[in-house]
Amino acid sequence: MKKLFLLSLILSSPIFAEDFTINKSCTSTSGLSIYDISINTEVNSTGEIRYRFMEQDTFYRTTVITREGNVLMGIAEFLESRTGDTKGSSWVFRYDIEKQILKDNENIEASCK
Secondary structure (H helix, E strand, O other): OHHHHHHHHHHHOOOOOOOOEEEEEEEEOOOOEEEEEEEEOOOOOEEEEEEEEOOEEEEEEEEEEEEEOOEEEEEEEEEEEOOOOOOOOOEEEEEEOOOOEEEEOOOEEEEEO
C-alpha cells in the first residue's frame, strides 16, 4: 500500500526540468531584428535582452512572470541604450524552450540559436 501511495504521488506531481539560464541569439524572420537573450527559466528570475534593429541598440531587464511547460512568459523593461535613447517601452516576451522561438509582444517572431 505504501508503494502504491508513493507511485501515485509521483505520477500526480508536475515534472519540470531543472532551472537553467538560456543564452541565445535570435533573429526575426525578416532578419532586421536581432535579440541576444540571457533568461533564467525560474519564475520571478531576472535576466537581460539586447535588442538591435537598424541603428537601435537597446538593453532590457527581463522578469519571468510565468512558466507553462516549456514556455516562459515575462516582461522586458528598458535598462539602457548604446544609441542614446534614455527611455523605452516595456514589452511582453514569450520564449518556447523546446522550439527555441522568441516572440516580442506576440508580433515579432525570432528563431534562436
